[in-house]
Amino acid sequence: MRPAAPTAGPNRTDPHESMPMPLDENAESDEALVAAYGRGDAAAARMLTMRLVPRAFRHAVRMLGGDRAEADDVAQEAMLRLWRSAPEWRPEARVTTWLYRVVANLCIDRLRRSTRSTGIEAAGDPADGAPGAVARLVERDRAAALETALAALPERQCEAVVLRHLEGLANPEIAEVMGIGIEAVESLTARGKRALAAALRGRREELGYDES
Amino acid sequence: MTRAEEDDDILAPFFAAGRDGPRPPETLYNLVAADAEALRPLPSPPRRQTSPLRAFIDALGGWPALAGLTTAAAAGVWIGAAAPDAVRQVAGIDAAAGYELADLMPGYLSEEF
Structure with missing residues (x-):
């Protein structure tokens, strides 16, 4: 992915960007923000970035078997497509549904172009010896084991499980994202x-399953 | 316990651990924000409320056309109210004499009466 020009960052201010109606960060829907960005609203872009980048990145990491560098590129590309689509955004289209679909398609393209990576980079902060550090390590190892197991699944199964059980989408929305029926x-x-349970069954004790 | 329930039991702690997911690096936010800024459409100027008078003037062709119409109307009124001598001579009219019906329709009068 191309590196962006030296960035003004999300906090850039411009006296010519005054808005007749200030956007409410919490009240505005993603769809309203995309429409506002399509009309040239810089504040809407900042809110969308803060809301959607974590989702896009998270979904890409899971789909790409934990490859954070690739996920970084995918998330940037997906958001780039959102910015380009904003001026012609159809009001009835859900932004998150669209985003999950674009991220998944980009990930599948990359997976088919290259060997699927199963390497897991270290997640989270290193152990600091503070109370709860052991529990956090256990959680981190479980998350890493889950990533590895997800990476071994066929792409469509991985996508469906991630959307249902990690992103918390309902089946009808997953069906829309994936372009298939609910069944x-x-x-x-x-x-x-x-398949996940079969892969993780043997790691229960190792990852402190019995303590949970 | 069914097979599906057993699977759910096994997977629950893993799903709980993986739900938060990895956090994107700060650089990604900056790159995305820079893309958004580079592609951001120009803000459209606010629309003015159009009054009926304004719409009428616009329909005529705007203020220049309205000025031309006003000038032409004023000239017409002036010519009619205080026709200068030059106009009378060109038109062959003696305003002071007035008009009779025979002046305007001589043929009609001669045939009927």
Whole structure:
């Protein structure tokens, strides 16, 4: 992904950017913010960046088997497509549904172009010896084990399981993201969970399963 | 316990641990924000409320056209109210004499009466 020009950053201020109606960060829907950005509103872009980048990055990391560098590129590319689509955004289209779909497609393209990476980079902060550090390490190892197991799933099963059980989407929305029927979503999720459970069954004790 | 329930039991702590997910690096926020700024459409100027008078003037062609119309109307009134001698001579009218019906329709009068 191309590096952006020296950035003015999300906090740039411009006296010519005054808005007749200030946006409420919490009240505005993603769709309203995209429409506002399409009309040239810089504040809407900042809010969308803060809201959507974590989702896009998270979903890409999971789809790409933990490859954070690739996920970084995918998230930037997906957001770039959002900025380009904003002026012609259809009001009825849900932004998050669209974003998940674009991220998944970009990830699948990359996975098909290259060997799927199963390397897991260190996640989170190093242990600091503070109370709770051991518990955090256990959580981190569980998350890493889950990433590894997800990476071994077929792409569509991985996508369905991640959207359902990690992103918390309902089956109808997953069906919309993936462009399939609800029954197909249920089938993919069930098969994915079965494969995940088989992969993680042996790691229960190792990862402190019995303590939970 | 069914197979599915057993799977759920196994996966629950892993899903709980993975739900927060990795956090994007700060550099990604900056790159995305820079892209947004580079692609941001120019803000459209605020629309003015158009009054009926303004709409009428615009329909005529704007203020220049309205000025031309006003000048032409004023000239017409002036010519009619205080026709200068030059106009009378060109038109062959003696305003002081007035008009009779025969002056205007001589043929009609001669045939009927």
